[in-house]
Amino acid sequence: MKICRFNDDRLGIVEGEDVVDVTAALDVIPQSGWPAPAGDALVANLGAVCARAAALADSGERHALSSVVLKSPVANPTKVIGAPVNYYAHQNEAIEDAGVNFGREIKTIDHYGLFLKNPVLVGAGEGVDLHFTDRRNDHEVELSLIIGRTAKNVSYENALDYVAAYSIGLDMTVRGTEERSLRKAIDSYSVLGPWLVTADEIADPDKLDFSIHVGDEERQNSNTDKLIFDCRKLIEYGSSFYTLYPGDVIMTGTPEGVGPVEPGDVMHCYCEGIGRMDVDVRAA
Numbered sequence: 352m353k354i355c356r357f358n359d360d361r362l363g364i365v366e367g368e369d370v371v372d373v374t375a376a377l378d379v380i381p382q383s384g385w386p387a388p389a390g391d392a393l394v395a396n397l398g399a400v401c402a403r404a405a406a407l408a409d410s411g412e413r414h415a416l417s418s419v420v421l422k423s424p425v426a427n428p429t430k431v432i433g434a435p436v437n438y439y440a441h442q443n444e445a446i447e448d449a450g451v452n453f454g455r456e457i458k459t460i461d462h463y464g465l466f467l468k469n470p471v472l473v474g475a476g477e478g479v480d481l482h483f484t485d486r487r488n489d490h491e492v493e494l495s496l497i498i499g500r501t502a503k504n505v506s507y508e509n510a511l512d513y514v515a516a517y518s519i520g521l522d523m524t525v526r527g528t529e530e531r532s533l534r535k536a537i538d539s540y541s542v543l544g545p546w547l548v549t550a551d552e553i554a555d556p557d558k559l560d561f562s563i564h565v566g567d568e569e570r571q572n573s574n575t576d577k578l579i580f581d582c583r584k585l586i587e588y589g590s591s592f593y594t595l596y597p598g599d600v601i602m603t604g605t606p607e608g609v610g611p612v613e614p615g616d617v618m619h620c621y622c623e624g625i626g627r628m629d630v631d632v633r634a635a
């Protein structure tokens with residue numbers, strides 16, 4: 352099932368070129384007091400929400416997908432986790448491009464580990480507001496894993512059992528010498544969308560084609576079978592450092608082809624099994 356959040360925080364099922372409003376399905380989420388449990392309540396109760404949404408689908412108001420504003424399908428992650436240099440071809444281009452490496456030796460995820468991004472996510476319809484436009488701002492498209500239940504010290508073999516859904520991520524970055532977690536945590540630089548696809552619809556997340564065009568120009572085109580740390584390894588490794596909660600997002604890393612965007616550009620992102628999203632680039 353494809354589940355989206357749209358307009359004024361409405362909940363929708365995506366069917367072809369339509370969105371069916373099933374906001375009433377949110378009523379199955381248990382009410383909580385303060386402090387709220389860690390994690391995203393929708394994702395924590397995704398099975399029950401999807402079952403109720405399916406029952407409402409025939410009677411829900413339908414909207415053209417092109418007419419709605421798509422927000423991040425995950426509203427309240429406790430963390431968004433990034434996977435630096437998780438494709439060898441991206442390492443090679445970073446070594447060769449001074450605009451990326453700034454004179455630093457470029458190693459792979461085996462050396463860097465993971466990093467944390469801003470957990471305030473924006474959706475495809477909200478777009479990216481470019482900051483520090485006197486510097487290079489790059490797109491980095493990647494498959495994103497959405498954790499479905501609390502996870503700590505997960506085994507490699509069981510890792511995908513903790514994934515509730517998949518989505519497309521944009522790990523936007525401003526180039527420079529600062530730590531990744533600062534340069535990639537700027538407001539609107541964590542994009543998730545266009546919707547979430549429940550895990551049952553993705554047979555193997557480590558065999559998915561994905562790409563990005565900026566305007567008509569193809570910039571990145573790869574497959575997740577080229578990941579250095581595959582999806583299971585990322586969950587195993589991440590959960591050894593962090594407790595993962597429902598709605599936490601792991602952006603799995605970007606392949607070669609990263610490049611700058613400017614205000615007025617449109618990023619056209621695609622991932623097999625998930626779909627496509629168009630993201631506008633604006634000046635902040």
